[in-house]
Amino acid sequence: MNPTARKIVSRSKLSALVEQWRGDSQQIVFTNGCFDLLHLGHIDGLEKARRFGDRLIVGLNSDTSVKKIKGPDRPLNNENIRSRMLAALEFVDAVVIFDEDTPASLISEVLPDVLVKGSDYQTGNIAGSDIVLRTGGRVELIELTKGFSTTSIIEQIKRINE
Numbered sequence: 640m641n642p643t644a645r646k647i648v649s650r651s652k653l654s655a656l657v658e659q660w661r662g663d664s665q666q667i668v669f670t671n672g673c674f675d676l677l678h679l680g681h682i683d684g685l686e687k688a689r690r691f692g693d694r695l696i697v698g699l700n701s702d703t704s705v706k707k708i709k710g711p712d713r714p715l716n717n718e719n720i721r722s723r724m725l726a727a728l729e730f731v732d733a734v735v736i737f738d739e740d741t742p743a744s745l746i747s748e749v750l751p752d753v754l755v756k757g758s759d760y761q762t763g764n765i766a767g768s769d770i771v772l773r774t775g776g777r778v779e780l781i782e783l784t785k786g787f788s789t790t791s792i793i794e795q796i797k798r799i800n801e
Contacts, residue, residue: 646726647734653696657749658678664686666692669751671742673700673789677711677724680787687753687781689730696733696749697725698742707740715793741762742765752776757783 648656660667670688674681674697699722702757705714714721718736725734737745746754746767754771758780762768768778 642721643726646721646731647722647736649661649743650737651734652735653735654748657696660694663725665694666752667696667749668753668755669698669742669746669749670755671698671700671737671745673705673709673714674721674725674794675705675709675716676789677721677788678787678792680727680784683784683787684755684757684781685725685728686730688779691753691755691779692751695730696731696735696751697731698724698745699734701736701738702761704738704740727733743767743770746770750774750789754778755781759783 654752657667668688668691670685672681678800685695685697699718702706702714702718716724721733725731736747739745743766747770751771753776754765754780756765761782762778762780765778771778
């Protein structure tokens, strides 16, 4: 198995990793998204998220979940491709794919010390924020990198091809 593929874990394997990391007194950070076309905005956001702790877990929407959220033409890259790209990033410690519309149940399993989302969210509207806050964790909002979004990249490609 290649080194990046080892970072893509099942929920049960993730539980064992989290237990090990907690045993080593490491701070666990969680963020999530579709990460359809990996771009600078994603890289910046993930780097910022990792700075809040020792280990970064990325919850990745499954293909089914992305279709529900983004529509029938998405994702452009399937979950295997998207998870490998995320796992290849040195500051990502684990990638776990989830099928639900939100990562709330995954967050309740992980119970991260820090939940990170972009500043386009409000703490009360972030799936799982109530769980994290109730268990003594915190929610951090990070500034987005202006001019980068998968939707805007797709729109730009469409304009070029018109």
